[in-house]
Structures are given as C-alpha cells and as structure tokens.
Amino acid sequence: MNFALIGLGRVGRVHAANIASHPQANLHTIADPRAPQLEELARWYGASLTTEPETVFADPGVDAVVISSPTTTHIDYLQAAAQSGKAALCEKPMGIDIDRVERCLRLLEDLPIPVMIGFHRRHDPSYAALRDSVRAGAIGRLEQVMVHVRDPAPPTLEYVRVSGGVFRDSVIHYFDLLRWLTGEDPVSVSAFGSCLIDPGIGLEGDYDTTLVNLRLPSGALCHIASSRRSVEGADARIEVFGSEGVLRVANAPINLLEPPVAGIRYIGFPTRFEEAFRNELNSFIEAVSTSSSPVPGPEDGRRSLIIADAATSSALNSNAVDIRY
Secondary structure: OEEEEEOOOHHHHHHHHHHHHOOOOEEEEEEOOOHHHHHHHHHHHOOEEEOOHHHHHHOOOOOEEEEOOOHHHHHHHHHHHHHHOOEEEEEOOOOOOHHHHHHHHHHHHHOOOOEEEEOHHHHOHHHHHHHHHHHOOOOOOEEEEEEEEEOOOOOOHHHHHOOOOHHHHHHHHHHHHHHHHHOOOOOEEEEEEEOOOOHHHHHOOOOOEEEEEEEOOOOOEEEEEEEOOOOOOOEEEEEEEEOOEEEEEOOOEOOOOOOOHHHOOEOOHHHHOHHHHHHHHHHHHHHHHOOOOOOOOHHHHHHHHHHHHHHHHHHHHOOOEEOOO
16 A cells, blocks of 8 residues: 655654555655655655645555644645545544534545544553453443643644644543543533643643543543653553442553663653554554544544533633533
8 A cells, every 4th residue: 555644743753664664555655845854764765755745645656645744734635635535544633623624524424535533542552451441341330530641841832833732732632542441422521721831832822731620421530631741751641440440551661770760761652652553554554455444533533622622612711611512
C-alpha cells in the first residue's frame, strides 16, 4: 500500500518510520511546506518530496494518506481524501470546529472511504488489557476512573496557536479513551484550567495545567489531571476502581535504578507509545485491505471533540456543562 504522509513533525516522524518499516506499506510521498529542510530524510526513506500537500490527492500512485499536519488543516485534507477516494489515517483532533466536522461526516456518508482517527492510545497493549478486564467485569461495577497525563515539556507557542487548545489537542486522547474503556459517553463535565508553566501559553488564551471531572450515564465518575510539564518524564497513568477491585496502568520506567538519574524516571512520549503507533498502523492497513471500517472512526472523533468543546466552555465560564451529542 503506497502512503503519502502529510506533515513531518514529531508525530509525523513516528508515522514515517513505521510506514517505511511495515512489510505491507511503502512511504511513497512526504508532503510538508518545509520540504527543502527534509530532503535528506526523504532520501533515507526513498520517498518523493513536495511542498504542496494538495498534490498527493491527484497522484494515482498514492493509495492512502496519513494526515499529521497542523491541526487547523486536518479537516481540509480529510475532505480532499474523500473527494479523491483515498483511505485516510487522520491525527486527532479531526478538526477544531464541530460544525465543519459534522459537515465532513456528511461528506463521508456520500463519499465513503476508510478513515481512522489517530487516537493511538487505544492501540496500546496495556490500555487494551485494562479495557478487556473492565469490560469482562473483573472489578465489578465501575465506580471511578482516575487519569494522570503530563507531557515532559510544553509545546512551542507556534504549535499552541493552531492546536485548538489543550482540551482539544491533548486531553482529547483521554476523552476518547474513557469512552472506549467504559462503553459510555460522558453526560456532564466540569473543567478547570490554569497557566503555571509557560506564561506565553496563557497569552495565547490556553492553559498548561488542567483538571477535568466527568459524569457517565451509569453514575460512574472520571477525573483527568493534565499538565504540559512533567519533570519525571511522560506521565500516562490510569486507575479504574470498581465494586470488587481496582486495576492500574503505571508509567514505564527508564530502568529500575533508585533514585533515578537527574530526576527523570519515565520514558518519553514517543517511546512510551511506540508499540501503540505500530499497532495503529497495522490495524489501519488491515481494515483497508479487508474493506472493513477502521476503528476509531470519524464518529469517535466527533464525539470526543464535543466533550473537548464542553470542557473548554466549562473552564472558560467556571461552570458545569451538560454534554449533548
């Protein structure tokens, strides 16, 4: 399967390496406005290079596109994929404007193509095992879900400006994970945000430190604590409490040395989820090859964005928000 990769930032580079090493995939084209700076990398992968992402949709040699460009461009490239009949793996969020996302879903009904939304954490083996155990009733009736998600360091302000805000950009991974883990769509959210790490993020109208509380239809509650900084390395812990027990996914340590060197205890983001990214690509290729619908799909992207929008509104207005889908 010949892939065009649109955007070669941090996550794009992960996708490039995975496509190039996959036995059923070929990295045909890299599309990025910074193409002159990426010539050596393109040669390494044996891929053609263009500064104009739009051209890949007219290329008959391209079977599928991976959309890893700035967030504000996702929806445009996803619509172009539908209009050109090319399968698409689109990084989250699929858009930051819910009206445009819903119009895109209607387009996808008229021009159906295989679409996967890049909630790669669903493909992490530890999270998958957690979900299987919860769904099998291993801890009885679900009561609480506690999530800690902290990035090693804040993103650049250039990134923040087009990210859609921390709830749509980062915490949205765990809105999706909560839906997938529990099989429930949250009905209420109360969110708080502060800027404690980088004043520039606050000047862009965003937060770098947040707390989110959500209520599920069953009455179970979820708490998500997020931060754009973690001095110990990538923090991605989950605890699930039930009437008969508790299950946890811990962080992955760099090694077992105590105390840790220089305060860094846990592996970084790309390494922590490298298997999840590989599994995501495997799942996408299998779905396209078997003419089945990739999961998570566009409706998952829409619902998670609705939760993120509600959390954004709650933090801005200091009130609880009912979530309607």
